[in-house]
Amino acid sequence: MNDIRERIIEPLKGEIDKIKNIQEFQVLKSKYVGKKGEISKLMKEIGKIEPEKRKEFGAFVNNLKKEAEAILEEGLEKVKQHLKEMEEKKSWVDITLPGAKRKIGYEHILKQTIRDVYEIFSSMGYKIVEGPEIETTWHNFDALNTPEWHPARDMQDTFYIEGKDNIILRTHTSPVQVRTMLNTEPPLAIISPGRVYRKDEPDATHSPAFNQFEGLYIDKNVTVGHLKATLEQFLTMYFGGSRKVLLRPSYFPFVEPGYEVDVDCMFCGGKGCNVCKGTGWIEILGAGLVHPNVLKNVGYDPEKWQGFAFGTGIERIAMLKYGISDMREFYRNDMRFLGL
Numbered sequence: 001m002n003d004i005r006e007r008i009i010e011p012l013k014g015e016i017d018k019i020k021n022i023q024e025f026q027v028l029k030s031k032y033v034g035k036k037g038e039i040s041k042l043m044k045e046i047g048k049i050e051p052e053k054r055k056e057f058g059a060f061v062n063n064l065k066k067e068a069e070a071i072l073e074e075g076l077e078k079v080k081q082h083l084k085e086m087e088e089k090k091s092w093v094d095i096t097l098p099g100a101k102r103k104i105g106y107e108h109i110l111k112q113t114i115r116d117v118y119e120i121f122s123s124m125g126y127k128i129v130e131g132p133e134i135e136t137t138w139h140n141f142d143a144l145n146t147p148e149w150h151p152a153r154d155m156q157d158t159f160y161i162e163g164k165d166n167i168i169l170r171t172h173t174s175p176v177q178v179r180t181m182l183n184t185e186p187p188l189a190i191i192s193p194g195r196v197y198r199k200d201e202p203d204a205t206h207s208p209a210f211n212q213f214e215g216l217y218i219d220k221n222v223t224v225g226h227l228k229a230t231l232e233q234f235l236t237m238y239f240g241g242s243r244k245v246l247l248r249p250s251y252f253p254f255v256e257p258g259y260e261v262d263v264d265c266m267f268c269g270g271k272g273c274n275v276c277k278g279t280g281w282i283e284i285l286g287a288g289l290v291h292p293n294v295l296k297n298v299g300y301d302p303e304k305w306q307g308f309a310f311g312t313g314i315e316r317i318a319m320l321k322y323g324i325s326d327m328r329e330f331y332r333n334d335m336r337f338l339g340l
């Protein structure tokens, strides 16, 4: 009987260790303890056994069945445990992993540039002020010593508000000089960024709406030397390196003397390249000493107070700093540009 037991139990033990799922278990179960299984076959033998050995054999088969069932039971538990572990592994989440990053976008380059200008001039003690985009012709032109005949007053350049001949969209940030001086006692130092409007066809370097910033410094004994040093300091901090400026005499009605201000080319260091068109200099600002007539128009005594003013395009300085060749990119929504 021992070898009968071995013939059944040993292979069962071997097979039960190999099963991987419930289906395989079922197959194994019916092979051993099912109706047509090995042990049922033995049961059918009982009748054929000599009567005196029948009882003993019956007990043996019963025990064998119990033993096989116990092994199967244990095997089933193992399979279930294994399946559970697999399931857990599959749905396991590492809660210590960092979360999915959400793209939050970038500050627009023009805003970044305005902030850079703020920071540089704040560090030099300048205050930030703002003025309206819809202006009177008096603030935009007359108070700034811009006579009626000046070409800038021509309808070609200026957007007039319909039905009004004295309300316009400001053509530069210079009227903020006037507004500031009218409500502030000198001395003063201000910077004023903002949008300005001109009747220009949009192209790579023109836009009917663009941004400028204005600077105004009023004190006693102010000279062109102060203006030059201030602009050199600003351009050095903004573009990096150590920048030099070149003042070229020019005409703006509200300054005397007036200058076009060039900066030494930050691309070639002044040697000459295609950005500076071989000259080593890049035109960057308009500036000058505040015209005595402007001081008079706001009620300042030009014998007592002097000052300098300067203005430039925000787009212009950003294009140079970031190597942008088409101004229109600032107003389009190309994600690659916005992700700069």
Ligand code: PHE
Pocket (backbone or CB within 6 Å): 171, 172, 173, 174, 252, 255, 286, 287, 288, 309, 310, 311, 312
């Ligand atoms: N307002 C002038 C312009 O728009 C620039 C400027 C400002 C010139 C201040 C001199 C002084 O071109």
